[in-house]
Amino acid sequence: MARRGWHIVAEDGALTLARQMPVRFDLCVQAVFPPARKLxxxxxxxxxxxxxxxxxxxxxxxxxxxxxxxNLRVTAGGRAARPFPKAEAEAQLNALLSDAGHRARWLAHARRRDGA
Known part of the structure; x- marks a missing residue:
C-alpha cells in the first residue's frame, strides 16, 4: 500500500517502508532497538x-x-540507481544508527503507548 508516496508493507512481525517497489538493499546496515511503534x-x-x-x-x-x-531489528539502507562509494556510505549510516542522540529522539517519538 502506498501512503504519501511511500510503500508500507506489513508482514508477520515486520514492517518495510520504501519509496520504490520492489525493495532492494544496495546499501544496508542493521541495528537493534528496544520495542517501539515500527512505522x-x-x-x-x-x-x-x-x-x-x-x-x-x-x-x-x-x-x-x-x-x-x-527487541526490534532495523535494516536501513536502500536502492542506488548509480555507482556510489558503498563502504563510505555504510560507515556513515552505521554511525547514524549508533548515535545516542538520534536513537533517543527516534525512540521518544516511537515509544509505545497503551500497549500499541
Whole structure:
C-alpha cells in the first residue's frame, strides 16, 4: 500500500517502508532497538538517513523493522540507481544508527503507548 508516496508493507512481525517497489538493499546496515511503534521508528530513521545520504544521486531509502525476540531489528539502507562509494556510505549510516542522540529522539517519538 502506498501512503504519501511511500510503500508500507506489513508482514508477520515486520514492517518495510520504501519509496520504490520492489525493495532492494544496495546499501544496508542493521541495528537493534528496544520495542517501539515500527512505522514511527521507520519514518524517523528514514528522514535522518535521507538527510545524511541525499547527495547520493538516485538513492531511494528503505527501512525494515522486524521483531527479534524482545527487541526490534532495523535494516536501513536502500536502492542506488548509480555507482556510489558503498563502504563510505555504510560507515556513515552505521554511525547514524549508533548515535545516542538520534536513537533517543527516534525512540521518544516511537515509544509505545497503551500497549500499541
Amino acid at each position: 514511527r521508528l521507520a519514518h524517523q530513521i528514514r528522514q535522518d538517513m535521507w538527510r545524511l545520504l541525499q547527495t547520493l544521486r538516485g538513492f531511494s531509502p528503505v527501512v525494515r523493522v522486524e521483531e527479534d525476540g524482545a
